[in-house]
Amino acid sequence: MNVTTIACPQCRYHFAIKGKPGEKIQVTCPSCKTQGFFQVPEETTRPTPDSYHALTIQNLTFIYPKSEKKAIDSVSFHIKKGEIFGFLGPNGAGKSTTQKVIIGLLKGYDGTVDLLGKNLKHWKNDLYEHIGVCFEFPNHYQKLTALENLQLFSSFYRNKTMDPLDLLSMVDLDKEAKQRVGSFSKGMKTKLNFARALLNNPEMLFLDEPTTGLDPVSARQIKNLISEKKKQGTTIFLTTHNMTDADELCDRVGFMVDGRLTLVENPKDLKLKHGKKIVQVEYLDNGGISREEFVLTNLGSNKRFIQLLNTDNVQTIHSQEASLDDVFIKVTGRQLK
Numbered sequence: 001m002n003v004t005t006i007a008c009p010q011c012r013y014h015f016a017i018k019g020k021p022g023e024k025i026q027v028t029c030p031s032c033k034t035q036g037f038f039q040v041p042e043e044t045t046r047p048t049p050d051s052y053h054a055l056t057i058q059n060l061t062f063i064y065p066k067s068e069k070k071a072i073d074s075v076s077f078h079i080k081k082g083e084i085f086g087f088l089g090p091n092g093a094g095k096s097t098t099q100k101v102i103i104g105l106l107k108g109y110d111g112t113v114d115l116l117g118k119n120l121k122h123w124k125n126d127l128y129e130h131i132g133v134c135f136e137f138p139n140h141y142q143k144l145t146a147l148e149n150l151q152l153f154s155s156f157y158r159n160k161t162m163d164p165l166d167l168l169s170m171v172d173l174d175k176e177a178k179q180r181v182g183s184f185s186k187g188m189k190t191k192l193n194f195a196r197a198l199l200n201n202p203e204m205l206f207l208d209e210p211t212t213g214l215d216p217v218s219a220r221q222i223k224n225l226i227s228e229k230k231k232q233g234t235t236i237f238l239t240t241h242n243m244t245d246a247d248e249l250c251d252r253v254g255f256m257v258d259g260r261l262t263l264v265e266n267p268k269d270l271k272l273k274h275g276k277k278i279v280q281v282e283y284l285d286n287g288g289i290s291r292e293e294f295v296l297t298n299l300g301s302n303k304r305f306i307q308l309l310n311t312d313n314v315q316t317i318h319s320q321e322a323s324l325d326d327v328f329i330k331v332t333g334r335q336l337k
């Protein structure tokens with residue numbers, strides 16, 4: 001028998017009820033006597049950190065051989081299973097280096113990386129059955145066709161992969177399937193790069209600038225596919241300079257500058273925290289348009305705002321939020337581009 005505290009939907013009075021998991025019971029609010037049914041939740045086990053996080057990084061530090069500068073400087077963060085984590089930062093911040101360490105391409109780092117329930121150092125080549133990687137610079141076999149490229153990569157996997165032709169049509173390259181990649185445009189290579197990362201239907205996707213150089217329609221198509229993958233439960237590590245993409249796609253973002261991770265937060269919370277919280281009203285004024293700004297706090301009792309609303313002259317009302325770009329500059333003191 002479980003004891004659950006519920007709130008009456010009518011009067012919000014909180015009271016305890018008893019029932020077996022899954023049981024539907026009739027309930028009467030002790031305060032306002034409203035009656036209704038309540039289903040006791042099924043028992044759920046509390047997730048352990050390993051079943052909850054796809055990636056946990058602690059104090060990661062990396063210096064390239066023959067370099068004195070830390071490309072990654074004591075970075076710690078985690079990515080929850082099923083979320084899209086955006087990794088943002090200016091050129092040379094250490095984003096791609098971080099991705100390369102996590103996917104096992106760069107050895108000799110300090111700190112710990114736990115990936116998909118296992119310390120990175122304990123993963124062997126079977127790691128690549130579980131992850132999909134989109135590199136910053138597409139590396140295709142130029143003399144092979146797009147289809148041959150995907151077929152070749154498909155043959156490297158032990159498990160059955162997705163159909164290369166289906167993938168090519170997903171990224172709108174089906175008509176070019178038999179064209180040599182050497183004759184592809186930059187955007188076409190980027191799309192093929194993305195398709196290749198999906199071949200093994202990975203649990204986790206690493207995407208380094210997946211929309212760079214794409215026209216707006218192709219970029220939209222790739223963003224839709226990223227959202228689709230998230231819906232299917234894939235965890236996504238998305239490196240980008242594009243704040244609009246990050247804002248649209250990411251559950252949380254991390255700001256990287258000079259090898260250090262400054263902040264990790266949900267984009268909406270960030271914008272609210274650093275935004276102006278102002279409402280801008282545009283209204284007709286002597287044949288032209290005038291604008292006035294009002295602080296959002298206690299707006300309902302602002303006499304001038306209410307007076308304007310009652311004039312029939314109001315054309316638009318917008319709440320002014322900071323963009324993720326503004327937040328990045330404010331928090332890091334650096335421009336992204």
Ligand SMILES: Nc1ncnc2c1ncn2[C@@H]1O[C@H](COP(=O)(O)OP(=O)(O)OP(=O)(O)O)[C@@H](O)[C@H]1O
Pocket residue numbers: 064065067071089090091092093094095096097098136
């Ligand atoms: N192969 C390498 N050898 C030595 N230093 C490197 C190498 N690759 C990158 N670096 C250095 O490491 C730092 C981080 O580079 P990284 O490529 O990770 O940055 P990034 O954030 O991905 O930048 P971008 O937005 O331009 O892709 C830079 O100072 C860069 O010069």
Ligand SMILES: [Mg+2]
Pocket residue numbers: 095096097136208
């Ligand atoms: Mg990079």
